[in-house]
Amino acid sequence: KAGVTQTPRYLIKTRGQQVTLSCSPISGHRSVSWYQQTPGQGLQFLFEYFSETQRNKGNFPGRFSGRQFSNSRSEMNVSTLELGDSALYLCASSFTGLTEAFFGQGTRLTVV
Amino acid sequence: GIQVEQSPPDLILQEGANSTLRCNFSDSVNNLQWFHQNPWGQLINLFYIPSGTKQNGRLSATTVATERYSLLYISSSQTTDSGVYFCAVIFTGGGNKLTFGTGTQLKVEL
Numbered sequence: 001k002a003g004v005t006q007t008p009r010y011l012i013k014t015r016g017q018q019v020t021l022s023c024s025p026i027s028g029h030r031s032v033s034w035y036q037q038t039p040g041q042g043l044q045f046l047f048e049y050f051s052e053t054q055r056n057k058g059n060f061p062g063r064f065s066g067r068q069f070s071n072s073r074s075e076m077n078v079s080t081l082e083l084g085d086s087a088l089y090l091c092a093s094s095f096t097g098l099t100e101a102f103f104g105q106g107t108r109l110t111v112v
Numbered sequence: 113g114i115q116v117e118q119s120p121p122d123l124i125l126q127e128g129a130n131s132t133l134r135c136n137f138s139d140s141v142n143n144l145q146w147f148h149q150n151p152w153g154q155l156i157n158l159f160y161i162p163s164g165t166k167q168n169g170r171l172s173a174t175t176v177a178t179e180r181y182s183l184l185y186i187s188s189s190q191t192t193d194s195g196v197y198f199c200a201v202i203f204t205g206g207g208n209k210l211t212f213g214t215g216t217q218l219k220v221e222l
Contacts, residue, residue: 043198045209045210048207048209055207058209098208100157101145103147105153
């Protein structure tokens with residue numbers, strides 16, 4: 001079966017712009033989580049959605065937001081981009097949020 | 113505080129050697145997974161192992177939940193095993209989020 005699909009794979013944006021990343025989970029998975037990976041901070045949890053509801057949120061500013069659609073696909077948005085937002089953004093899906101998580105290939109965002 | 117610690121941070125092996133990677137966690141967990149991050153950044157699932165022992169080819173893992181640690185064994189290492197290995201847990205009562213360790217950077221040389 002198809003894995004977790006993230007689009008786009010690479011993005012270059014300018015400071016102050018906004019960006020939207022997309023994640024399509026494995027069929028049947030209702031939980032989608034987002035993580036940010038940077039060399040300095042490692043892998044950090046952004047937020048988790050289940051059945052279109054945000055259940056958990058990490059310690060990130062309000063510029064980071066997300067949503068989940070009825071087909072479980074999720075998007076995350078970062079507004080007013082800063083240089084420090086340059087990172088690899090990873091999406092994970094699982095059946096319930098507590099079961100085994102599977103990750104997409106990630107979106108590498110560069111802010112210039 | 114709640115944390116996940118991995119050791120060693122770096123490891124260099126000759127091809128064919130065996131290794132053990134360790135993950136310590138500070139509280140009880142509902143979920144523990146081991147991942148291998150490939151050079152392109154994707155996290156590849158190795159084991160879902162909140163407790164017990166599992167084996168998959170040259171890799172095996174053991175989690176002793178009562179003592180709050182997990183071990184990943186790599187036998188007869190190959191150059192393709194190189195990369196970063198992460199342990200990640202979901203702490204009981206901590207919400208449905210994975211907390212990652214800082215990883216072990218493994219390099220296997222010919």
